[in-house]
Amino acid sequence: MDFSRKDLNKILALRNFLIDSHKSCRDYKNNKNAIMREIEHVQVLEKSIKGIDDFLKKYVEFDKK
Numbered sequence: 001m002d003f004s005r006k007d008l009n010k011i012l013a014l015r016n017f018l019i020d021s022h023k024s025c026r027d028y029k030n031n032k033n034a035i036m037r038e039i040e041h042v043q044v045l046e047k048s049i050k051g052i053d054d055f056l057k058k059y060v061e062f063d064k065k
Contacts, residue, residue, distance in 0.1 A: 007055055014051035018044070 021044045025036070053062070 007058070010051065010055045014048060014055070017051070018048060 056062075
């Protein structure tokens with residue numbers, strides 16, 4: 001399966017978004033009491049899922065449930 005440059009750029013942008021989101025978290029490894037606001041977590045997940053769906057929509061068809 002060949003991917004276009006545009007499709008690869010979408011996945012790379014999503015990867016960078018996830019890395020940036022991860023970097024913005026405080027020192028979670030040393031802070032056992034770290035708290036993340038639920039809305040921030042949901043925004044990261046929503047953008048990630050939409051980005052993955054946008055990439056995959058040319059190659060697969062999702063069930064509409």
